[in-house]
Amino acid sequence: MLTTLWNYLFRGWKSTRAPLFEAPLSHVPFLAIDLELTSLDSNNAEITSIGWVAGSHGKIDLNSAFYCVVDTQQPLGQSPVIHGLTPEVLREGCALEDVINHLFDKLSTNVLVFHNASLDLAVLNKVIARLSKPRVEICFVDTLQMAVYQLKKRHSVLPEGSVTLSACRKRLMLPVAPAHNALDDALATLQLWFAQVHELGASRHGCLKKLRHTRATGRSNLG
Template sequence: MFFKKQVPFLTSTYLVCDLELTGLNPEEDSIISAGTVLVRNGQIEVASAEHYYFLPTTLLADDVTNSAHIHMITDEQREQNGIEISAWLSDLSTRLLADAWVFHHAPIDLKFLTMASQRLNISLPKVPIVDTLIQEQKRHKAQLLESQSQLSLNACRARYGLPVYRQHHALSDALATAELWLAQNSVQ
């Protein structure tokens, strides 16, 4: 479904995405929130930033009881403000289509996107994937950035002098990842 291919940074459109999850196992846990923002021609389009809560569903294991203390998302918020995750997954192929997708620690998000799209019988586009965590490891390989604390989004941002953002909020993390992606590309 996803493949790696270089796309020209300054002339491309990137969809930067972050997901909030009920856990880390895509077979047992689910996506409960997503944040997205576009980076076009090397600039963050703040007006494109969107935050989504997903309605609870019986198809996906999505009880927030064990994870609400991390991401501060309640079932009530999801029920009052949520959309069907199937609608958002469909948007990834149409309205939110971009030249590449950007994540911080892409393997986790991609496993959840793959599992959810398979369960809901939705085909996602084949787009290049950018992982700011991998970019950071490559850039600083001499420093052996291996621990979770050294590779967290805020730790990576700190190396570029970017401010600390609240973590575990999908939109905040998507914007933080977009800023990190720009910073990483400005020092090449």
């Protein structure tokens, strides 16, 4: 399943998002997005909350931060145990279409940052198509895949739990961050990405195109 998702995500490689993909990383606008979901199966998952925050030049723009609980009628399963969003809380949330409308224009004008891009992008693709939004070309980076790339230099088998967001941050000596809130996780992910770029020594003159070998960058179409 994961291979199929990655094949889908990379199918848009020759899209027109070249300027973002080839610009110096120091000039690229990034937007970290995190979704809290009802399930880890993208076919069944629905969004219960979403958070995003922008940054560039290695700095996070807190004024850009956005968070919203999303009203969903889908079964929650065990997800409230993780993110604490009960049916009562969700009923007070925003309409999904309103949230996607607010996000939509940002998708093509920023490089999107995820921790586990294959899951979040598959859900966003499904939602955008269901809402009959036009297809949108995107560039993205995945801090989880970047961590895998770095870990495989030292381990033939990845240690259990080594690519969670908290574990990745700990390895780069970033402070402990609150978990399982969409905005907190988006902030933590963007901070991790900037630290990963610094660790690679790519922050000043590198570009996303030069990081293709890591499998942590990509271009695709949503919708």
